[in-house]
Amino acid sequence: MRVSVIGCGHLGAPHAAAMAELGHEVIGVELNSETCRILQSGKGAFYEKGLDELLTRHVHSGRLRFTTDLAKAADWADLHFIAVGTPLREDGRGYDVSQVIGAIRSLTPLLKRPCTIVGKSTVTVGTVARLQEIVTAEAADDVDLVWNPEFLREGHAVEDSLRPDRIVAGLTSAEARKAIEQVYAPILDSGNVELIVTDPQTAEILKSAANAFLSTKISFINAMAEICDLTGADVNAVAHGIGIDHRIGHGGMRPGIGYGGGCLPKDVAAFTHRVGEIGAAGAAGLLTAVESINDSRMDAALALVERAHDGPLDGAAIAVLGASFKAGTSDVRHSPALRLAGRLHQIGARTVIYDPEALDAARRLRPEYAYADSIASALDGAELVVLATEWPHFTADLQLPSQAATTVRRKVLVDVRNAVDTAAWIAAGWEVWQLGRPAQRPTT
Ligand SMILES: NC(=O)c1ccc[n+]([C@@H]2O[C@H](COP(=O)([O-])OP(=O)(O)OC[C@H]3O[C@@H](n4cnc5c(N)ncnc54)[C@H](O)[C@@H]3O)[C@@H](O)[C@H]2O)c1
Structure with missing residues (x-):
């Protein structure tokens, strides 16, 4: 099938690459020309496990291309996925759906042949009914609207796009159902994935x-x-x-x-x-x-750091391991790790942040913080180490506790993800503090 993916961010880029991997011809439409240029070079504009490999393969095979020109996609594709952002409104009162409305308003007048618009962005109940009014008013009768919310987990976005645990489609016509069954046929044919066909409002609430x-x-x-x-x-x-x-x-x-x-x-x-x-x-x-x-967890984490540190945090040298909001991605949006680093920075601690993949994104978002380009330089001279993102680099490397022990000034680990193998750290002489647990110290 010929498909377009409109909006190629954290959801759209893996989805476009996965659609190509499943055998479709794909055009990704991305408003941001720099993001579009990077994607067209066969790379992701952010780190996501396995994404670069898939993009490279399919951009080079010609099955996947990216453009900023919506008209090209409108003319060419049988099915248009909408994967634009739905950020929270500034006043917090629901989503700002202007990207979704903007994408549909721009697309509908360009559609000259029968096709299906398939929304993947997350919206609250009642939004699809508003969007249907736009489609009904501005597109021909042979244009269907389906809501197909996405459940992928960042850090597993490629895997989850290729092998989702369910496909949900909120739709109202037999043609729309046929289009969904066709585009997801390579996944549904495996027999392992349930297709849940329902009405749009149930899909939104689901x-x-x-x-x-x-x-x-x-x-x-x-x-x-x-x-x-x-x-x-x-x-x-x-x-x-x-x-x-x-x-x-x-x-x-x-x-x-x-x-x-x-x-x-x-x-x-x-x-x-x-x-x-x-x-x-x-x-x-x-x-x-x-x-x-x-x-309230941010205060709890800060209180734990205060308890673990012997003395005032003002001026304390603290290594913060992790900047991304979770392991497996460079996404730093609303990252608890960066927020905690920020709180420590505010109270005068000398924090140095290291992350295996999210340093560039963190530097762009928070240029005022200090960063280290290697784990060794982050740990060098630290009086306290905060494990803030559960990367396997920090939790699964059993050499890390003994290596780190040689460079820090005090062997105190505050693991705000409750993720490390405490026995390995204690064996290397560390005191380990985790949330909701008594501190654990080496027995002397
Ligand atoms: N990130 C995830 O893991 C994830 C998972 C499930 C659902 N979702 C939902 O998917 C949607 C997208 O999320 P995201 O994290 O990918 O956001 P994002 O901000 O990373 O990506 C959105 C992209 O859409 C582009 N865009 C906006 N308007 C456009 C237009 N008219 N034409 C072309 N491109 C346009 C933006 O430039 C941006 O690159 C949101 O509704 C989100 O809630 C995201």
């Missing part, structure tokens, strides 16, 4: 509910961490023990500094606002609590 549930799980275990901190109990053991019940599970159950990134914070905030607006008071109350627990 996506919002998925992110609301994930964030609720994260805030729930973080609330348990708060209780454990006050009672001397161990939240890791609590998370493990309750997760054995398969109705609860272990996924999303690692306590820590809270969720961040380009999706969960804005999606939960937009959903909270929307459910309040439509009068679902119970749901709004639940989601407000989830958000406020998440917000």
Whole structure:
């Protein structure tokens, strides 16, 4: 099939590359000419595992190309994916849907043949009905609108685009269903992926509910961490023990500094606002609590650093390992790691940040912070090490505790992701502090 992907950011670029990998001919449309140039050179404009390989392969094979010219795509493709951004409005009252409305308003008058518009961007319930009005007013009758929310996880975006755990399509016509079945045929034919066909409003709520549930799980275990901190109990053991019940599970159950990134914070905030607006008071109350627990994690992490440090933080040399909002991506949008580094910076600590992939993005966003180009130079002379993003470079390298021990001034690790193998660090002489757990020290 000939498909276009309109908006080639963190969702659109992996999706376009995956569509080419599945055998489609693909044109990516990206407004930002610099991003478009980088993509057309066969590289991602950001780090995402496996993305560069896929882009290189398919840009070179000619099956994938990028343009800033929407008219080229409108003329050529049978199906148009919309993958533009839906940031939170500045006043926090729901999404700013101007990119989605702008993309659809620009596309519809250019469509000269039967086709399907497939929205992947995350929107709150009621938005697709507004967009349908635009399509009905401005496009011919043979143009269908489908809402096909995306569930990919950054850090696994390529894998999740090629092998999604579900495909959800909110649609209203048999032709639209046929188009969805055709474009996803290479995935659906495997027999392992469920296609959930529903109406647009159910698709909108299904996506919002998925992110609301994930964030609720994260805030729930973080609330348990708060209780454990006050009672001397161990939240890791609590998370493990309750997760054995398969109705609860272990996924999303690692306590820590809270969720961040380009999706969960804005999606939960937009959903909270929307459910309040439509009068679902119970749901709004639940989601407000989830958000406020998440917000409180920054103070909890800062308090942990204060407890771990022997003396005032003002002037203390602190190595911050991690800048991206999670491992596997260079995305620093709403990164808890960078926020914590910022709080430490504000109170006068001499922080140096290292990240294996997100240094450029972090420098662009926060040029006022200090960065190191290697883990060794970040650790050099540190009085305290904060593990702020759970990269395997920091958590799975069993040599790191002993190597790091030789360059720091004090062997104190504050792991705000509860992610390290504490035994390995303690064996190398480190004191390890994690959220919701008593401090662990080497026995002398
Ligand atoms: N990032 C994720 O992992 C993820 C996962 C699931 C859903 N989503 C949803 O996908 C949507 C996109 O998110 P993102 O993280 O990729 O955002 P992003 O900001 O990284 O990418 C959006 C891109 O769209 C481009 N754009 C905007 N208007 C355009 C237009 N008219 N024509 C062409 N390009 C245009 C922008 O220049 C930008 O590059 C959001 O609704 C988000 O909630 C994202």
